Amino acid sequence: MTQRGTLGVAVIGTGRMGADHVRRISEVISGARVAAVVDVDAERAKNVAAGVEGCTAYTEPAAAMAAADVDAVLIASPGPAHESALLAAFERDLPVLCEKPLTPDAASALRVLEAEQRLGHRRVQVGFMRRYDAEYVKLKALLDSGQLGRPLMLHNRHRNASSPPGFTDAMLINDSVVHEMDVTRWLLGQEITAVTVLRPTPSDVAPEGLADPQFVVLETDGGALVDVEIFVNCGFGYQVQAEAVCERGTARIGDGHAMVTNAAGRWGGTIAQDFVERFEEAYDREVQAWVDATRRGEVTGPGVWDGYAAAAVCEAGVRAQTEGRRTEVELIERPALYR
């Protein structure tokens, strides 16, 4: 660690999320600095590094991790590139914050799980930022308090204004619904055992080849039922809502009406347009929590087990989608390191 214990971070991937995390570490949170950025697009990495004092640009993750001023790694490259970056960080025993998904399939997530176990200690926080969102944190505290009794059902809506080019049916599960896979496990403290995916006639506005929206049903080992409407071309904005239906009441988050106006015969508020806006404070809290824990020599928050479990549920989800039937989740027994 550099002067006064400031954590030197290498940010891998300087696209939308990576560049935003560079800004966050440099301007918003405390206790860390961006010592290195890495991108296969050398020009992009150079441009981002130019805006940060003392930051070096690389095109190879391993080269950045070998630098003397790098103490920790934030992975924000696309999901398929996560496994090799995680394994390279393990070789140097560096702490990691890895954007979701941990990896895009269960077999690669399992390889990461096995590699961390060989290391003998936890090193990774996974970027499931909803666990740091103020509304989700309140909902979790209420459910844990038992005031409403046992949760019976969880209804979720996950809407994006539009999907990026090349977005596929599988990405709908692996990149988008993966968040609901994680919050379901976290909010209920239960594992997901089976997935069913139903589709209405696609919206005419959906890009060619994408069946949008879709309706995902999850079953848990605690007997709860969970539904997720995933609609990534809803057009009007970014909306994430959850309602828990419990034995003695319900609780709902995500209406997002910080301010309600009445004007010219209309009533209402505004809707965030993307995840960067809706979850800005959650990302700030997530990265600050990672930096603080790392400086204390600890690992907190969602870890590799959570990333693996979500990947296993996603894999069942993609199979359920393609085969058009209820699909059971295959999960290994939870290893001692993650109990």
Ligand SMILES: NC(=O)C1=CN([C@@H]2O[C@H](COP(=O)(O)OP(=O)(O)OC[C@H]3O[C@@H](n4cnc5c(N)ncnc54)[C@H](O)[C@@H]3O)[C@@H](O)[C@H]2O)C=CC1
């Ligand atoms: N937590 C959240 O709400 C969100 C998380 N994400 C996650 O963040 C990650 C990055 O997503 P975006 O920033 O949207 O993607 P992006 O496509 O905007 O940026 C990815 C960057 O990584 C670079 N790259 C590709 N392969 C690389 C490699 N092997 N090594 C180093 N750099 C590489 C690309 O050149 C690009 O600059 C993904 O894991 C994604 O799922 C994305 C959006 C929201």
Ligand SMILES: O=C1[C@@H](O)[C@H](O)[C@@H](O)[C@H](O)[C@H]1O
């Ligand atoms: O993680 C995210 C994106 O990758 C994904 O594409 C979006 O659908 C999600 O809302 C966002 O949170």
